[in-house]
Amino acid sequence: MKVEILGTGCYNCIKLENLINQVLKEMGKTGVELVRISDERQIRKFIPLDQIPGLVIDGNLVSTRIVPEKETLVRWLSGVK
Numbered sequence: 001m002k003v004e005i006l007g008t009g010c011y012n013c014i015k016l017e018n019l020i021n022q023v024l025k026e027m028g029k030t031g032v033e034l035v036r037i038s039d040e041r042q043i044r045k046f047i048p049l050d051q052i053p054g055l056v057i058d059g060n061l062v063s064t065r066i067v068p069e070k071e072t073l074v075r076w077l078s079g080v081k
Contacts, residue, residue: 002033003077006043006054013053016067020055023073032077 003020007013017036024032037043047054051064055076062068062076 001029001031001077002035002058004056005034005036006046006056007036007052008038008040008043008049010052012067016053016055019067019070020073020077023070023077027074027077029077 005013005017005020007016013036017034020034024034040049043049043052043054046056046061047064053065053067054061055063055068057076068076
């Protein structure tokens with residue numbers, strides 16, 4: 001599984017990254033590639049810059065502009081839709 005955080009380092013981008021790390025640890029998930037994409041050109045391939053933070057799981061954009069609730073992240077990271 002590859003998880004990409006789209007953000008330039010703003011408060012919510014860092015908050016999202018920390019929450020994802022916490023959720024992955026609590027779930028006992030290993031082998032997850034967690035990447036922060038901060039290059040503005042790469043971010044724009046997915047979303048406009050005014051919609052950060054963005055979250056991409058296995059190539060699919062799942063959220064923009066918000067830090068999802070912990071329960072939502074658990075569902076997404078466990079593959080449940």
